[in-house]
Each structure stands twice: as structure tokens, then as C-alpha cells.
Amino acid sequence: MYVGIDHGTSGMKVAAYDGEGRPRFLGKAPRPEVARKGLLRALPEPAAEALREAECVCLNYGMGDALTEFTPLEEAEEIGVGFGLRDTGGAGPEFGAGRRMIEDLLRLDVEAYLAPGLHRDTPGLDRAFRVFSHVGSGEKLGTARMALELSEGEDLVVCDASSNTVSVVVKGGRVIGGIDACLGAPGVLQGPLDLEAIRAVDAGECSANEAFSRGGVVKVADCVDESVSDAVDAFRERCGREWKEALARLVAWEVAGLGAVYGCDEAWIGGGLAEDEDFVSALRGLLSKTFNVVGVLPPEPASRGLALIAAEIASGAREVLGVRISRR
Helix, strand or coil: CEEEEEECCCCEEEEEECCCCCCEEEEEECHHHHHHHCHHHHCCHHHHHHHHHCCEEEECCCCCCCCCCEEECCHHHHCECCCCECCCCCCCCCCCHHHHHHHHHHHHCCCEEECCCEECCCCCCCHHHHHCCEEECCHHHHHHHHHHHHCCCCCEEEEEECCCEEEEEEECCEEEEEECCCCCCCCCCCCCCCHHHHHHHHCCCCCHHHHHHCCCHHHCCCCCCCCCCCHHHHHHHHCCHHHHHHHHHHHHHHHHHHHHHHCCCEEEEECHHHHCHHHHHHHHHHHCCCCCEEEECCCCHHHHHHHHHHHHHHCCCCEECCEEECCC
């Protein structure tokens, strides 16, 4: 059994792959609950059982911005300020769940690898993206891997649209860059700092992280719940088509721009908003002007893709998506 764990904004999501067919999503645990109870107790039993039986686990933790390759969990402890983080601060709320997850996995004594983030020091990144310190966290490698599993080719833009929006560029089956949540299109909750937000930060009214955490459509759409765990569901259920089409236009701007510049034939859309018919319909219509294929990923594609990567690590692969695998 090969397991992928997506340490995401709304919780820890777990998928498993047995080497046949496609990976299965097994369940999710909210981050505050993981911090309080521990990973195995917070997860549904099928997900916890898969972790106990796993031959290999691949997971992301935080920004992963001190890692440049898939790294064994125990070897990553001394990298950066700990487990592949360049710093403990970041973009988005902190609960302590990530560290609790890692402690539980180390106690389980299973083979586990941390997925690196995509950042300025990532080998193979296109020079244009090195302008930015960070272009995507490690779970985006999982999303990209799941998209490649379903795609017809190897030149794609893979977009995760949910609490925030992040897009990754894949050329020749290798990840060469991306646009992080604090750089491009907003999501439901989080988004880039605009002039109003910069003024608020300079005036001491909020931190930059707080401004980012409320930089999505939540700041203008009164139909959105500000709770991290409920925001996307509330947007899908309570916001009208006009808001969904507006957000689709912003996401299309990011995805189509990357596709046009890097000559990608396919766009793949994942994340919580990929389950909303109005949003997907609007986005498909816009992206079909640029791409020959516009596909929708299954729910929780990051954890599914990380499970596929875990299987490749266990099989002895030297790299995945152009990113090296560190071997003991």
C-alpha cells in the first residue's frame, strides 16, 4: 500500500494506491483536530489503517522551501528550521497540526518522504519564476502527478482552485514553474495583496499574513464563510453564479496566460471549486480558447498524486516530474 498525505489549508487529506487502477481517497481530518488528537486518531479509520500498513508514504509539510528533492522524513529533521521549512512563518493560518502529523509518522516507523516546495532554489525551474521566492508548496507536485496520470500529453497547466488558487506548469513531464497563491489569481479565502491591503499592513491594521488570508473573494462577497474549513463549501452553496463566473475569469487569466507563454496543450483543474458545476462551466468556456483539452481532476488530487509518487519512490525511481528523489 502506498499512501499520499496532503497537508492542505482545510485539513489533512489521505489517499492510497495499491499498484492497480487509480488511487483512492480515504478521508480527511481538520487541522485543529489533528493538532489536538494526533493524525491517526483524527482520521477516519480506513485512512488510519492505510497509514499503519503503508510500504511508503509521500507527504507535504508547510511550504517545503528548504527542500529541493523528495527527502526521507528522518533526514529532513535538520534541514532548514526543521523538516524542510526555511522559516516557521508563512502564508495562511497555523494550528500546529503539521508538526503533530510528522511526530506521529516518525512513531509509526514507516518509510516516508517529504515532497519539496517549488521555489527559487528548485533545480529545473524556468528562470522567469526565480523572480519569486516561492511558487508552490509540495502538494502541488501531487496534483501535477495526478494530472499527468490522466492527460494525453506532457505539456500542461495544472490549477488548484479552492481556498486559494495555485497553478503549476509542466513541460515534457517536468515541473518548470508556477504561480503561488499570493502572486496571481485569488481563491475563495486567500489572495494577493492589493493596494488596499498594502496600505492596511503599512498602517499596522493587520499583518501581511492576515491580509493574504483575507485576500480572496471573501473580502467583497458577503456570501462567503470566513472559516478555513467551511469557506469553499459555503461559496459553492450560497454564492450565486455571478460570483462563480467572476472568480472563473480571474482563474482563467492566470491559467491561460501560463498556457499561452509556455505552449501547453492541456489545462487540468482541481481543488474544491472543481466540484462546482457553475464555476467549471464558466472556466471551461474561457480556457477552451487557449487549450485543446480542459480536464477536471477527481476530488483531492494532491493526496492521490502523492500516493502515486510514493509508489514510484518505493519502486526505485530516481526522479518524479523532474524532481530528484534523495536516496539513503
